[in-house]
Amino acid sequence: DTAVSQTPKYLVTQMGNDKSIKCEQNLGHDTMYWYKQDSKKFLKIMFSYNNKELIINETVPNRFSPKSPDKAHLNLHINSLELGDSAVYFCASSQGGAQHFGDGTRLSIL
Amino acid sequence: SQQGEEDPQALSIQEGENATMNCSYKTSINNLQWYRQNSGRGLVHLILIRSNEREKHSGRLRVTLDTSKKSSSLLITASRAADTASYFCATDANSGYSTLTFGKGTMLLVSP
Numbered sequence: 229d230t231a232v233s234q235t236p237k238y239l240v241t242q243m244g245n246d247k248s249i250k251c252e253q254n255l256g257h258d259t260m261y262w263y264k265q266d267s268k269k270f271l272k273i274m275f276s277y278n279n280k281e282l283i284i285n286e287t288v289p290n291r292f293s294p295k296s297p298d299k300a301h302l303n304l305h306i307n308s309l310e311l312g313d314s315a316v317y318f319c320a321s322s323q324g325g326a327q328h329f330g331d332g333t334r335l336s337i338l
Numbered sequence: 339s340q341q342g343e344e345d346p347q348a349l350s351i352q353e354g355e356n357a358t359m360n361c362s363y364k365t366s367i368n369n370l371q372w373y374r375q376n377s378g379r380g381l382v383h384l385i386l387i388r389s390n391e392r393e394k395h396s397g398r399l400r401v402t403l404d405t406s407k408k409s410s411s412l413l414i415t416a417s418r419a420a421d422t423a424s425y426f427c428a429t430d431a432n433s434g435y436s437t438l439t440f441g442k443g444t445m446l447l448v449s450p
Binding site for chain 2: 320324
């Protein structure tokens, strides 16, 4: 049973499109995260939710909007995709301390 | 903002040798964590060391923390080809919910 699962695994789309990435965790954790990993493997926090409440919102374009319908789910919607959005997006969850990561969504903008 | 800096950026060793990776950070921390990332996969938590601890072991892993120098090291003993991966340190400044700032990582290649 996958602890943190995100879909889709690959997303190839045109510039200007709107897309969503979904994340679910079955660990019962209160906190969930979205990270962006660039081509140089640098991992940067984008958002964090604790019990469905936004607690971290880093300097991310407002084209990115997270949504947490319940504490087991954290989705990421991206409007008007740009070339620079190409990256791997990771979802993670935590109950303090260690974070558990999904396998990532590789987003490629054509 | 980036907190940790790993050194070296890349490390190539033979199976059976030890691998040492270093991490330096800039601000006060509650704990420091090490993660492994295999190619095409998510990060996997390896070990967490709290700011009041100096050394921690887990299997073939040994982590040290020197808060006065703001640095940590990860030692993998008797390396195996399966240890080939990128290794990241991450600092957590919070004592409540986890908020990690990652370094750039060390790419480790272990050759059979």
